[in-house]
Every structure is written in structure tokens, then in C-alpha cells.
Amino acid sequence: MRNFAGALGALALAGVLHAMPAAAQTHPAGPTVGQIVQRGHLICGTNVGRQGFSSVDSQGRWWGFDVDFCKAIAVAIFGDASKVRYVALSSAQRFPALQSGEVDILSRNTTWTLTRDTQNGFDFAIPNFYSGSALMVPRALNVTSARQLDGATVCVFPGSTTERYLADFGRRHNITFRPVVIENVREMTAAYLSGRCDVNTQDATGLVSIRALETPNPNDHVILPEMLSKEPLAITMRQGDAQFRDLISWVVMITIEGEEQGITSANIDNFANSQDPHVRRLLGLTPGIGRAFGIDDRWAYNVLKQVGNYAEIFDRNVGKDSPLRMERGLNGLWNQGGLLYSYPIN
Amino acid sequence: MAATPGAMALSAASAAQALDQGGRPPPVLERGVLRWLRTNLFASWWHAGLTLLGLYVLVAVLPPFWTWAVAGASFAPGQAGAEACARAAGACWSVIAEKHRVMLFGLYPYEQHWRPLVAMLLWCALVLASCVPSMWRPSVLAPLWLAGGAACLALMGGGVAGLAPVANSDWGGLPLTILLFTGTVLIGLPLAALMALGRRSELPAISGIMTALIELTRGVPLVTVLFVAAVLFPLFMPAGVNFDKLLRAQIGMAIFFACYEAEVIRGGLQAIPRGQIEAATSLGLGYWRRTVLIVLPQALRIAIPGIMNHIIAAFKNTSLVIIIGLLDFLNATKASLVDPPWQRYATEAYLFLAVVYFLVCWAMSQYSQWLERRLADGRPAG
Numbered sequence: 146m147r148n149f150a151g152a153l154g155a156l157a158l159a160g161v162l163h164a165m166p167a168a169a170q171t172h173p174a175g176p177t178v179g180q181i182v183q184r185g186h187l188i189c190g191t192n193v194g195r196q197g198f199s200s201v202d203s204q205g206r207w208w209g210f211d212v213d214f215c216k217a218i219a220v221a222i223f224g225d226a227s228k229v230r231y232v233a234l235s236s237a238q239r240f241p242a243l244q245s246g247e248v249d250i251l252s253r254n255t256t257w258t259l260t261r262d263t264q265n266g267f268d269f270a271i272p273n274f275y276s277g278s279a280l281m282v283p284r285a286l287n288v289t290s291a292r293q294l295d296g297a298t299v300c301v302f303p304g305s306t307t308e309r310y311l312a313d314f315g316r317r318h319n320i321t322f323r324p325v326v327i328e329n330v331r332e333m334t335a336a337y338l339s340g341r342c343d344v345n346t347q348d349a350t351g352l353v354s355i356r357a358l359e360t361p362n363p364n365d366h367v368i369l370p371e372m373l374s375k376e377p378l379a380i381t382m383r384q385g386d387a388q389f390r391d392l393i394s395w396v397v398m399i400t401i402e403g404e405e406q407g408i409t410s411a412n413i414d415n416f417a418n419s420q421d422p423h424v425r426r427l428l429g430l431t432p433g434i435g436r437a438f439g440i441d442d443r444w445a446y447n448v449l450k451q452v453g454n455y456a457e458i459f460d461r462n463v464g465k466d467s468p469l470r471m472e473r474g475l476n477g478l479w480n481q482g483g484l485l486y487s488y489p490i491n
Numbered sequence: 492m493a494a495t496p497g498a499m500a501l502s503a504a505s506a507a508q509a510l511d512q513g514g515r516p517p518p519v520l521e522r523g524v525l526r527w528l529r530t531n532l533f534a535s536w537w538h539a540g541l542t543l544l545g546l547y548v549l550v551a552v553l554p555p556f557w558t559w560a561v562a563g564a565s566f567a568p569g570q571a572g573a574e575a576c577a578r579a580a581g582a583c584w585s586v587i588a589e590k591h592r593v594m595l596f597g598l599y600p601y602e603q604h605w606r607p608l609v610a611m612l613l614w615c616a617l618v619l620a621s622c623v624p625s626m627w628r629p630s631v632l633a634p635l636w637l638a639g640g641a642a643c644l645a646l647m648g649g650g651v652a653g654l655a656p657v658a659n660s661d662w663g664g665l666p667l668t669i670l671l672f673t674g675t676v677l678i679g680l681p682l683a684a685l686m687a688l689g690r691r692s693e694l695p696a697i698s699g700i701m702t703a704l705i706e707l708t709r710g711v712p713l714v715t716v717l718f719v720a721a722v723l724f725p726l727f728m729p730a731g732v733n734f735d736k737l738l739r740a741q742i743g744m745a746i747f748f749a750c751y752e753a754e755v756i757r758g759g760l761q762a763i764p765r766g767q768i769e770a771a772t773s774l775g776l777g778y779w780r781r782t783v784l785i786v787l788p789q790a791l792r793i794a795i796p797g798i799m800n801h802i803i804a805a806f807k808n809t810s811l812v813i814i815i816g817l818l819d820f821l822n823a824t825k826a827s828l829v830d831p832p833w834q835r836y837a838t839e840a841y842l843f844l845a846v847v848y849f850l851v852c853w854a855m856s857q858y859s860q861w862l863e864r865r866l867a868d869g870r871p872a873g
Contacts, residue, residue, distance in 0.1 A: 193818075193822070193826060197831075201829070203590055203592065204593070205593045205599060205601055205663075206601070234816050238721070241723070245722065247736070354831075357831070358834045359834065
């Protein structure tokens with residue numbers, strides 16, 4: 146009898162919980178956010194393993210730059226970074242998984258391209274990482290520009306976009322490369338380090354992690370300034386839910402805005418008495434920014450408090466506080482030589 | 492091979508006979524260690540040369556291996572281990588000390604690791620018990636597997652008896668590998684027997700469908716089957732209908748396994764003389780009793796080596812589930828290595844994996860040989 150009453154109570158409670166988000170909404174949140182709220186967690190497609198961006202720690206928990214953006218979105222929706230379920234996806238599987246609804250978003254080094262944006266039926270939030278294919282050479286070769294590499298042997302993944310970019314670059318500058326195609330990243334690193342090829346080419350983030358973690362002395366290797374390609378990496382979602390896309394773009398924007406305003410997870414509570422109308426709106430002290438998405442007005446505060454601003458996310462995962470020590474470069478603020486630029490929040 | 496013990500027994504008997512008749516014992520050289528050396532290692536110049544070569548290789552390989560694997564190796568976990576590894580000349584076993592929990596259990600919540608551990612042990616006990624021929628009765632195996640299997644799945648999945656629920660997308664490591672493997676064999680073997688019988692059926696509809704299914708499935712790689720099960724299948728379903736990814740993968744793997752195994756069993760079926768079937772028919776046995784009592788037991792016994800071949804392959808095929816984003820033992824290990832201080836020590840981690848995979852596969856092949864000998868008792872060897 147007691148069990149029956151308990152079950153009945155649980156049912157009633159579940160009903161109330163289901164009804165609550167709908168009641169709290171002042172503005173339609175879009176079908177995807179609605180589904181996420183009803184399900185109780187965000188499903189985030191991540192990379193199976195990418196140094197500094199998505200990896201698993203010794204206790205089996207996900208961490209990294211891309212993972213932090215999954216958390217930021219969960220915080221914006223639920224106020225709780227733990228309400229994310231991660232699905233590790235290979236690059237072949239990522240788009241079908243997104244298309245079939247197995248994941249809500251991809252936060253896994255996906256380049257915003259014309260075809261993907263139009264024919265393939267995806268939408269992108271504003272880019273949260275600017276990368277590109279780059280070239281790494283041993284310092285001993287005394288090479289300072291990719292144009293000096295005529296006749297060099299280059300280690301490259303077979304059939305990759307990098308292979309094509311390399312050929313394009315050679316044709317444009319009238320130099321010939323001798324490609325050594327190697328499928329496996331470990332073998333490729335070993336081939337480069339043993340001198341089987343003069344140049345290692347792949348995504349700049351990959352080169353940085355190889356240089357920092359696998360070379361005996363990182364200073365013996367130089368990543369050349371030329372980028373062979375542009376890779377604006379952005380969080381990807383299914384086309385057709387503009388509000389969801391807006392929300393994710395603005396979560397990225399808020400982390401950049403936090404850095405511009407000097408608001409960090411450590412000092413954010415010092416701004417509680419700020420009289421700056423802009424800051425008051427941002428932190429939800431003046432109501433408004435949540436209503437636009439149908440979520441809590443304090444969402445931006447929660448994101449900055451629980452996950453941090455862009456600089457914090459970058460530095461702890463891939464930047465100066467991590468073993469990778471990546472430079473900010475293009476991923477710096479617009480007024481510091483980078484491409485990050487937050488739009489007005491009002 | 493079989494002649495050697497007999498010959499030795501004979502020579503021992505004749506030596507004893509020689510002693511009884513007051514003859515002299517054999518020369519000392521022909522006994523004990525020296526005799527053993529002479530007969531086994533230095534029987535001829537050719538054997539002596541091979542023995543010396545073998546010794547030289549051992550001397551050349553073992554000390555450096557010892558230095559690498561033991562003397563110069565680092566064993567400590569954690570930050571200290573990473574630093575020790577960077578200094579150590581030898582192997583970095585610290586990576587296993589540090590990462591073994593993720594390797595073994597994948598993304599399963601860390602505080603709950605005892606659950607997959609207990610489930611895995613229970614599951615292995617079930618498998619071992621099922622390997623004993625005297626247990627092969629439906630009245631024993633069926634309740635055993637139903638109860639044991641339900642207990643294991645409840646342990647892994649939670650949601651009952653106060654256990655926190657754990658989504659099966661978070662299951663991983665060795666328990667997932669073993670679960671997928673045993674699931675494949677448990678579903679796949681009976682299915683394979685049915686498919687093999689179906690292909691030989693006299694009804695053209697049944698044999699046609701079975702032939703088409705087997706040939707189509709054998710025509711594509713397992714990767715494709717998994718990809719269809721995991722990725723394309725949901726696209727065909729109406730929006731919002733989405734049933735479990737692990738289950739889809741499991742069914743895909745089982746069907747793939749069954750199609751290969753069906754052909755092995757069909758080979759066994761073809762070896763049964765027609766006379767036996769006719770004799771059974773003349774005794775008044777119907778199709779099913781004839782098949783279950785007369786044909787299948789013999790066919791399966793004949794096909795054991797081939798069946799076991801595919802079972803062992805199925806164990807290794809489980810690592811392909813990475814295609815659909817599940818972290819089995821191999822891929823949990825790969826994922827655990829994407830961590831700055833440990834990225835360099837993949838070799839040690841892969842060695843650990845290789846040892847585990849070898850032990851499991853070796854145990855299976857030993858079991859298959861034992862089973863063959865046991866079932867061959869009193870009959871000409873299959």
C-alpha cells in the first residue's frame with residue numbers, strides 16, 4: 146500500500162516537474178530547448194579524443210575546450226554544468242548522429258563551410274575557435290617561411306583536406322612538395338621525429354600538441370607562420386531552430402564579453418553592486434536577457450561563474466596554464482590582434 | 492607425436508628387463524640431465540646449432556628487455572609517476588597504474604566502478620559454468636542465464652534496489668567488451684544454427700531468404716553493419732522514435748556473426764551421411780526431433796574448430812563499436828591516453844591490452860581443443 150502511494154506521489158511529482166518549465170517560460174524557447182529541458186540534460190557530441198579539446202581524465206570524466214562549451218550551454222539552460230551527456234563521435238559519424246537527433250549539438254572541431262551550412266542542413270553558432278592547417282619543421286632546417294620548402298618531403302594524412310590544401314599551396318607558389326602519406330597519427334609523428342619527412346602538416350592544434358608533448362625538446366621545432374587553410378570551428382546544430390542557434394551563439398558571445406569586460410569566474414561577485422547598466426544587464430541584475438530565450442535571466446552570470454570567460458576556458462585547456470601552451474593568435478580579442486568580437490548585449 | 496611415449500615406455504621396459512637379467516646399467520651419460528640435453532637439445536649437429544642460436548637470441552634479447560620492462564621502468568601512479576616516466580630509461584608502467592580504471596571501465600561513474608566489476612565477475616562465472624558439458628541442459632542454463640543476466644544488467648544499469656541509474660552510453664571498458672562478445676555469441680549461435688538449417692531447407696522460400704540474408708551480410712564489412720545499425724537505422728524511423736544504440740549495435744553484431752557461423756555449421760551439416768537422416772526418418776522421428784537429436788549434435792561437434800574460430804574473431808571484433816561512439820576496452824584505453832602527461836606512453840598501455848586480449852583468446856582456443864577431445868571420446872576424431 147505504501148509503495149503504491151509512493152509511486153503515485155512520484156508520478157504526480159514527475160507531472161509537476163514536466164509542467165514547470167512550460168509554466169516558467171515567458172517566451173517560446175524553440176523546439177530543441179524545449180526537448181532538452183523536458184529530457185533533463187543536453188546531449189553533446191564530442192570528439193573521441195583530441196588533446197586539450199575533448200579528453201577523458203583518470204576518473205573517466207570529460208574535460209577540454211570543446212567540453213567546456215557543452216557545459217556552458219548546459220549551465221545557460223539548467224544552471225548546472227553536470228546536466229550534459231557526452232557522446233563520443235568519430236568524424237564520419239558526427240553528421241548522421243546530429244541529423245538523426247542522437248545528439249543536440251556537435252562541439253567537436255567542426256569547420257563552418259558553405260556546403261555544410263546549406264546543402265547538408267546544418268547551422269552553426271558563431272565560431273569559438275579559429276584554426277587552420279599549418280606546417281611544422283625542425284628548427285635546425287633554418288626555414289622561416291613555407292615558400293622555402295621547395296622539394297621538401299611532407300608527412301600528411303591521406304585523403305585529408307590538408308593534403309589538398311598542401312597541393313593548392315604548392316601550385317599557387319610554384320613549389321613542389323614530396324608528400325609522404327601516413328594514415329596513423331602516431332606513426333606520422335614517429336616518421337617526422339625520425340627525419341623521414343622534413344615537414345609535418347596537419348591542423349595547427351594537432352601540431353601544437355605534438356610539439357609540446359611528443360618532441361624531446363619543443364624548442365627544436367617551429368610552426369611556420371603560413372596557414373594553408375582557414376578553419377573556423379563552430380558548434381553545429383540541425384537547421385531550422387533559429388532560437389536554439391541564437392542561444393548557443395550568445396553563450397559563446399557571453400564568454401567573449403566576459404573577457405572584454407574583465408569579468409572572471411573568480412571576480413564576478415564583485416560586480417554585484419556595479420552601476421554600469423551594461424554589466425547589470427549582462428549579469429541579470431536588470432531583467433531582460435533571459436526572457437529573450439525563455440530561460441533564466443541569470444544565465445550569463447551562471448555561465449561566467451561556473452565555466453568562466455573565454456580567456457579562462459582557453460588558458461586552462463589549451464593555453465598558457467596547460468601543457469600545450471598554445472598562443473592566443475587568432476583566438477585573441479579583436480583589440481589584441483585576434484578575431485573575437487562580442488556584439489552589443491542589449 | 493603419439494608414437495613417442497609408447498617408444499619411451501618400450502625402451503624403459505627393455506632396460507628394466509636388461510637389469511633383471513644381471514646386465515649392467517646404462518652408462519651415466521645416458522641418464523638424467525645430460526641424457527635429456529642430448530636427446531632434446533643436441534641430438535644432431537643441426538639441433539645443436541639451432542640450440543646455440545636460440546641461446547644467443549635469448550642472451551641478446553632478455554637483458555635489454557629486463558632493463559626496459561623492470562629495472563629501468565617506472566611504476567608509481569599520479570603526478571609523481573608522470574615525472575618518473577619522463578626521467579626513466581625504461582617502460583612507463585605508471586600509465587597503467589594511473590589510467591587502469593578508465594581503461595577497464597571507460598566512462599562509468601568513478602565511484603560506482605564496483606558495479607561493473609561485480610557484474611563482469613558474475614558474467615564470467617556464468618560463461619565458465621556454461622562451458623561445462625554437464626550443464627548443457629535447457630532446464631539448467633535457461634534459469635541460470637535469465638537470473639544471472641538480469642542481475643548483471645541491473646547492476647550495470649541501476650535504477651533498482653537503490654542503485655543510481657547509469658545510461659548505457661556510459662558503459663565502457665572490459666565489461667562492455669565482454670558483454671557485447673557474450674551477447675553476440677549467445678544470440679548469434681542459435682541464430683546461426685537456424686540459418687544453416689534454413690539454407691538447407693527443402694522449402695524454396697525459406698532457403699531463398701536465408702541464402703540471400705547470409706550472402707548479403709557476408710558481402711559487407713562489420714563496420715558497415717554497425718554503421719547502418721547505429722546511424723542509418725534511426726534515420727528510417729519516424730522522428731522521436733529512437734531505441735537503444737547499444738542494443739542496435741548488439742543485434743547488428745549478432746546477425747553478422749550468425750551469418751558467418753551459419754556457413755560453418757552448414758559445413759558440419761553436410762558431413763552427416765544421408766543414411767543417418769533416413770534411418771531416423773524410418774524410426775518415425777519428425778524433422779525437429781531428427782535435427783535436434785541426431786543431426787545437429789554431430790554437425791556441431793564436427794564444426795567446433797570453425798565455430799571457435801569465429802567466436803574468437805567476434806571477441807576481437809568488439810573493438811569496432813568505436814564506430815558508433817562506444818568506448819570498449821581498446822577504445823577506452825585509447826581515449827585515456829589523450830591526456831598531456833601520458834600521451835607518449837601508448838606502447839605500454841597497448842602491451843597491457845595485448846596481454847588481456849591474448850589471455851582471453853588463448854583460453855578460448857584451449858577450451859575448444861579440450862572440448863574437441865572430450866566430445867571425440869569413443870568416436871573417431873572429427
